[in-house]
Amino acid sequence: MAYPGYGGGFGNFSGQIPGTGPNMFAGGYQPGYTPYPGSYSAADDSMWSYFTAVAGQDGEVDAEELQRCLTQSGISGTYSPFSLETCRIMIAMLDRDYTGKMGFKEFKDLWAALSAWKQNFMTIDQDRSGSVEHHELSQAFATMGYRLNPQTVNAIVKRYSKNGRIFFDDYVACCVKLRALTDFFRRRDHLQQGCVNFTYDDFLQGTMTI
Ligand SMILES: [Ca+2]
Ligand SMILES: [Ca+2]
Numbered sequence: 001m002a003y004p005g006y007g008g009g010f011g012n013f014s015g016q017i018p019g020t021g022p023n024m025f026a027g028g029y030q031p032g033y034t035p036y037p038g039s040y041s042a043a044d045d046s047m048w049s050y051f052t053a054v055a056g057q058d059g060e061v062d063a064e065e066l067q068r069c070l071t072q073s074g075i076s077g078t079y080s081p082f083s084l085e086t087c088r089i090m091i092a093m094l095d096r097d098y099t100g101k102m103g104f105k106e107f108k109d110l111w112a113a114l115s116a117w118k119q120n121f122m123t124i125d126q127d128r129s130g131s132v133e134h135h136e137l138s139q140a141f142a143t144m145g146y147r148l149n150p151q152t153v154n155a156i157v158k159r160y161s162k163n164g165r166i167f168f169d170d171y172v173a174c175c176v177k178l179r180a181l182t183d184f185f186r187r188r189d190h191l192q193q194g195c196v197n198f199t200y201d202d203f204l205q206g207t208m209t210i
Contacts, residue, residue: 047111051104060101063087066110075114079130079168086173090114092210093176117172131165137174146178180210 054069071081094106124140160170184206188196
């Protein structure tokens with residue numbers, strides 16, 4: 001049987017990193033803001049300088065630093081800035097060595113993922129209301145390859161919406177969580193049956209850390 005609920009292409013960060021050049025900031029950047037000083041020749045060098053400035057003394061980016069830098073960078077554009085909770089979720093998603101912080105590689109991946117989400121959000125918001133509504137989210141999940149029953153979609157919309165509208169920040173949190181939990185589940189669903197046994201501790205580790 002086909003795996004129920006597993007999201008396909010979108011959100012698979014490895015392999016969709018468009019590079020470290022300034023072009024990854026395309027789309028919705030507030031005019032006038034330049035994260036890359038023009039004097040740098042190699043895009044990687046300027047990304048590295050940007051990273052070290054954000055990371056501070058410990059050389060890694062935590063949730064507070066990430067929130068500050070995302071707010072400053074204007075990557076949310078006209079959408080409201082990312083909450084600390086969403087920043088934590090984003091770090092948890094990419095934090096391969098479980099330090100609760102991001103190194104340079106993870107930081108680069110996040111920038112790439114964020115511009116992909118933003119493009120994705122604008123595509124899904126078909127009526128240009130600036131938010132994603134129930135039918136738009138339901139369609140988006142289907143496009144991403146998730147097959148969720150209507151009650152599940154209803155429950156997710158209730159959790160992530162304000163007056164029926166899901167804004168960019170909550171949309172990202174929702175997509176990251178759905179992806180991470182699906183991955184967690186799928187790794188244990190060896191027979192691809194949509195049914196898993198796990199221990200209490202395993203369950204808590206997989207869900208509480210996201
Ligand atoms: Ca730091
Ligand atoms: Ca909309």
